[in-house]
Amino acid sequence: MPELPEVETTRRGIAPHIEGKRFTAWTVRDARLRWPIEPQWTESVVGQRVQALTRRSKYLVVHLEEGQILAHLGMSGQFRVLPGATVPEKHDHSDWVFDDGTLVRYRDPRRFGSLLYTTDWQQHPLITHLGPEPLEEIFDGAYLYQQLKKRRGPIKSALMDARLVVGVGNIYANEALFRTGIHPLRASHRISLARCQRLVEAIKGVLSQAIEEGGTTLRDYVSATGAPGYFRVSLAVYGRAGQPCVQCETPLKEVRLSGRITVYCPRCQR
DNA sequence: CTACGAACCTGCCTGC
DNA sequence: TGCAGGCAGGTTCGTA
Numbered sequence: 001m002p003e004l005p006e007v008e009t010t011r012r013g014i015a016p017h018i019e020g021k022r023f024t025a026w027t028v029r030d031a032r033l034r035w036p037i038e039p040q041w042t043e044s045v046v047g048q049r050v051q052a053l054t055r056r057s058k059y060l061v062v063h064l065e066e067g068q069i070l071a072h073l074g075m076s077g078q079f080r081v082l083p084g085a086t087v088p089e090k091h092d093h094s095d096w097v098f099d100d101g102t103l104v105r106y107r108d109p110r111r112f113g114s115l116l117y118t119t120d121w122q123q124h125p126l127i128t129h130l131g132p133e134p135l136e137e138i139f140d141g142a143y144l145y146q147q148l149k150k151r152r153g154p155i156k157s158a159l160m161d162a163r164l165v166v167g168v169g170n171i172y173a174n175e176a177l178f179r180t181g182i183h184p185l186r187a188s189h190r191i192s193l194a195r196c197q198r199l200v201e202a203i204k205g206v207l208s209q210a211i212e213e214g215g216t217t218l219r220d221y222v223s224a225t226g227a228p229g230y231f232r233v234s235l236a237v238y239g240r241a242g243q244p245c246v247q248c249e250t251p252l253k254e255v256r257l258s259g260r261i262t263v264y265c266p267r268c269q270r
Numbered sequence: 271c272t273a274c275g276a277a278c279c280t281g282c283c284t285g286c
Numbered sequence: 287t288g289c290a291g292g293c294a295g296g297t298t299c300g301t302a
Binding site for chain 3: 171
């Protein structure tokens with residue numbers, strides 16, 4: 001479900017409700033996620049104070065006095081902040097309960113998400129291989145150009161490879177390529193430095209704008225407060241195959257690239 | 271090393 | 287109304 005803007009929106013929604021508070025319970029009704037929630041983790045966490053809630057890639061990191069919780073939303077995961085005990089519904093896998101009664105509930109119908117406890121998150125195998133954050137300065141045109149030189153596959157696949165840069169999922173890869181006028185199937189190593197610089201700016205721009213608008217709600221995504229995201233109205237290509245290009249009115253084309261729907265303007269994107 | 275397809279799941283929508 | 291089939295915002299894994 002979520003890409004970086006949706007995860008960041010979730011982080012901003014939850015952080016003020018849990019930072020500085022102490023865990024009084026971690027309830028697990030259904031441990032089956034991408035990786036099962038292990039019973040001993042709840043014991044490690046209860047009694048600990050939350051020092052901060054940060055994000056790395058699409059992972060939320062709950063920093064505790066000792067260790068961290070790594071949370072991923074997968075395709076259908078969702079955190080909700082509730083004022084107190086509420087009857088759980090289907091797929092409400094787990095609750096975090098804090099010393100002031102605040103309850104943070106995790107729901108994930110498709111179970112591609114995860115809730116993991118670790119003593120050193122930066123050394124966790126799911127984290128160590130990750131590339132740079134797209135919104136940080138280290139991700140620039142020169143870096144992208146140097147990385148793309150080694151690759152012969154399509155640019156869209158490269159953008160969605162977390163070893164190159166994290167947080168760029170299917171929606172925003174499509175949108176950033178449209179904004180830059182680059183064809184999604186173009187061979188990565190055949191993109192100039194100047195275009196890499198513009199592509200980096202487009203990625204940063206589309207992600208920042210989506211964060212400001214609370215993410216993109218297509219079907220089931222809602223923020224931690226229950227509000228939908230409003231970036232959907234800004235989508236130029238994603239979900240618009242067959243409809244006219246917003247720039248030149250040519251009907252947008254659609255192809256499948258390693259299983260992911262890819263939409264582009266055959267006239268504006270080369 | 272890169273590149274690609276399959277796999278992991280459930281819910282929802284479409285078409286017969 | 288029912289049911290089969292296809293599709294979905296992610297990531298890992300196995301295989302060329």
